Amino acid sequence: xxxxxxxxxxxxxxxxxxxxxxxxxxxxxxxxxxxxxxxxxxxxxxxxxxxxxxxxxxxxxxxxxxxxxxxxxxxxxxxxxxxxxxxxxxxxxxxxxxxxxxxxxxxxxxxxxxxxxxxxxxxxxxxxxxxxxxxxxxxxxxxxxxxxxxxxxxxxxxxxxxxxxxxxxxxxxxxxxxxxxxxxxxxxxxxxxxxxxxxxxxxxxxxxxxxxxxxxxxxxxxxxxxxxxxxxxxxxxxxxxxxxxxxxxxxxxxxxxxxxxxxxxxxxxxxxxxxxxxxxxxxxxxxxxxxxxxxxxxxxxxxxxxxxxxxxxxxxxxxxxxxxxxxxxxxxxxxxxxxxxxxxxxxxxxxxxxxxxxxxxxxxxxxxxxxxxxxxxxxxxxxxxxxxxxxxxxxxxxxxx
Numbered sequence: 001x002x003x004x005x006x007x008x009x010x011x012x013x014x015x016x017x018x019x020x021x022x023x024x025x026x027x028x029x030x031x032x033x034x035x036x037x038x039x040x041x042x043x044x045x046x047x048x049x050x051x052x053x054x055x056x057x058x059x060x061x062x063x064x065x066x067x068x069x070x071x072x073x074x075x076x077x078x079x080x081x082x083x084x085x086x087x088x089x090x091x092x093x094x095x096x097x098x099x100x101x102x103x104x105x106x107x108x109x110x111x112x113x114x115x116x117x118x119x120x121x122x123x124x125x126x127x128x129x130x131x132x133x134x135x136x137x138x139x140x141x142x143x144x145x146x147x148x149x150x151x152x153x154x155x156x157x158x159x160x161x162x163x164x165x166x167x168x169x170x171x172x173x174x175x176x177x178x179x180x181x182x183x184x185x186x187x188x189x190x191x192x193x194x195x196x197x198x199x200x201x202x203x204x205x206x207x208x209x210x211x212x213x214x215x216x217x218x219x220x221x222x223x224x225x226x227x228x229x230x231x232x233x234x235x236x237x238x239x240x241x242x243x244x245x246x247x248x249x250x251x252x253x254x255x256x257x258x259x260x261x262x263x264x265x266x267x268x269x270x271x272x273x274x275x276x277x278x279x280x281x282x283x284x285x286x287x288x289x290x291x292x293x294x295x296x297x298x299x300x301x302x303x304x305x306x307x308x309x310x311x312x313x314x315x316x317x318x319x320x321x322x323x324x325x326x327x328x329x330x331x332x333x334x335x336x337x338x339x340x341x342x343x344x345x346x347x348x349x350x351x352x353x354x355x356x357x358x359x360x361x362x363x364x365x366x367x368x369x370x371x372x373x374x375x376x377x378x379x380x381x382x383x384x385x386x387x388x389x390x391x392x393x394x395x396x397x398x399x400x401x
Contacts, residue, residue, distance in 0.1 A: 016116060018043060019105065023120030026376045027128040027165055028155045030145075032087075036376060037094060044094075044101045054100070055107040055390045064331035065096045071323030072298055079297020088299040088319075091374055099379045099386075106387025114352060117384060118172060121377070122191070125169040128154045129198035132162065136201050152201040160370055163199055163207025165377050168359040170195040171214050175351050178222070178238040206366050213362035218354055221343055225350070278310045278369075285309040285318040295321035312367035332364055335385060342389050349392055356384045 022043060025036040033041075054062075072092055076085030106113045132154030135146035146154050156162040170192065177188040199207055219239060226232045284305045288296055298319050301308045309315050317325035339357040343350060360381050363372060372378055 016112075019113070020116050020120040023117050023380065024124035024127075026121070026380060027124045027162075029161075029376060030155055030157060032091070037091075040098050040101075041094060044097050047101055047104075052101070052104050053108065054104060057390050057393070058100075058103065058386060061331060061334060061386060062100065064327045064334065065099070067327035068320075068324050068331070069093060069096060071294070071327065072320045075295035075320045075324065076298050078294055079300055081297065081300060081303075084300060084303070085298040088374075092298070095374065095376070095379045098376075099383045102380065102383035103386045103390070106384060107391045110349070110388060110391035114349075114384070114388070117380065118169075118352075121380065122169050122172065125166055125198075126191070126194065128156075128162070129166065129194055131155060132198060132201060151203040152198070154198075159202040160204045160206050161375060163202035163204035164210050164363060164366065164372075164375070166195050166198050166202075167207060167210050167214055167362065168355065168377065168381060170199070170211060171218060171355045171359055174215070174238075175218065175355050178235060179351055180234060206370050209369075210359075210362045210366045213365055214358040217358040217361055221354055221358070225344060225346060227346070278307075281305045281307050282309045282311055282314055285311070285314040288318045289314070289322075289325075292318070293322050295319050295324065308371050310370055312370065312372045315371045315373060335382060336361055336364070338389060339385050342392075347392060349388055353385070353388050356381050356388070360385060 018039065022036065022039050025034070025039060028035055069089075069092060072085075072089050076082050076089050079085055102117070106117070131140070132146055132152035134140045135143040135154070136152050140146075146152065148159055151159040153159045153162050156165065173188045173191045173195070177185070177192065199211060219235065222235055223232070226235065285301070288304065295317070296304050296319055301315055301319050309318065313325065313329065316328050336357075339353070339360065343354045343357045347353075360378075363375070363378055363381070366372070
C-alpha cells in the first residue's frame with residue numbers, strides 16, 4: 001500500500017499520508033519544537049480524542065512509563081530551578097504519548113502500518129544523508145549549518161545522534177538483501193551504500209559501535225532460528241559479501257586525505273576528552289545519584305556537572321531520581337526480554353521484529369556512552385516492537401515488512 005494512500009484510519013480522523021509524513025520528519029530536529037513534534041502532537045490529540053483503542057497486554061509497559069513521568073515531575077518540582085525542568089519534562093511526556101500512539105496504530109493493523117512506518121523512516125533517512133553529503137562536499141548553501149567540526153550532523157544538532165538514526169534503516173535493507181525475500185536487489189544495495197557513506201561522514205564512534213552490535217545480534221539470532229541449510233548458506237554468503245564491500249567502500253572513502261585524517265582521529269577508542277571530561281562527569285553523576293534520591297531536576301545535569309554525563313542511565317538517575325531511573329530500566333529490560341522471546345519464534349514478521357530488536361539492544365548498549373533520552377527514532381523502534389508483538393499475537397495474520 002502506498003504511504004500516500006488517502007484511506008482513513010480505523011478511528012476515522014487521520015490519513016495514512018500524515019502518519020508517513022510524521023515518521024519521515026523524525027530526522028529533522030535542529031530546533032525544538034520541531035515539525036515532528038508539532039505534527040505528532042496534533043495527530044496524538046486527534047487520535048486519542050476520537051477513541052483510539054489502547055491494546056491489551058501493554059499495561060505493564062505503560063505503567064513503567066507512567067512511573068517514569070511522575071518521578072520526572074517530582075524531581076522538577078523539588079529542583080533548584082523548576083522552570084528549567086519544564087522543557088525536558090514536556091519533551092518526555094510527548095515522546096511517551098508518541099510511543100503509545102504509534103504502538104496503538106501498529107497494533108490496530110500491523111499489515112498496513114509497518115510498511116508505512118518503514119517507508120517514511122527510509123525516505124527521511126535518505127533525505128537526511130543526502131543533505132549531509134552535499135553539505136560535506138560544500139555543494140549547498142549554508143553548508144556549515146549541517147556540519148560540526150567537519151563532521152556531518154545534517155538536520156540534527158549532533159553527529160552522535162545523526163549516526164545512530166541511520167542504523168535501523170541500514171539493518172532493514174541488510175535484512176532484505178540477506179533474506180532474499182525482496183526482489184529490489186539494486187535498491188537494497190544502493191541504500192546500503194548510501195547509508196554507509198552517511199555513517200562514515202558522521203565520524204561517530206558510537207554509531208559505528210551501534211551498527212556493529214546490531215549486525216552481531218541480528219546475525220546471531222538469524223543463525224539460531226534458521227532451519228534450512230540453503231538459508232544458512234545465504235546468510236553466511238551475504239555476511240561475507242557485506243564485510244568485503246563495506247571494507248572496500250571505507251577504504252575508498254578514507255583515501256581522501258581530509259577524510260583519512262579525521263577517520264584516524266575518530267577511530268581511536270579513547271579520546272583525550274573522554275578521560276578529562278566524560279569519565280570525570282560520570283563520577284560526579286554517581287555522587288549526585290547517591291546524594292539526591294529524587295534527582296537534581298530534569299535539564300539540570302549540564303548546569304550541575306558542566307557537561308551531561310554521556311550515559312543515559314546515569315543521566316536519568318541523577319536528574320530524575322531513583323524512581324524514574326528504575327522505571328526506565330524496567331521498561332528497557334521488559335522490552336528486550338519480550339522482544340527476544342518474540343524474535344526467537346519463526347513467524348511471518350520475524351525479520352521486521354529482528355531488525356527492530358537488534359537496533360533497540362544496540363542503541364541501549366551505546367547509551368552507556370551517550371544520552372539517548374530524547375532520541376525520537378528510539379521511540380519509533382519501541383513502538384514498532386510493541387505494536388508488532390501485540391498485533392501479531394492478536395491476529396496471527398501474514399504481515400508485510
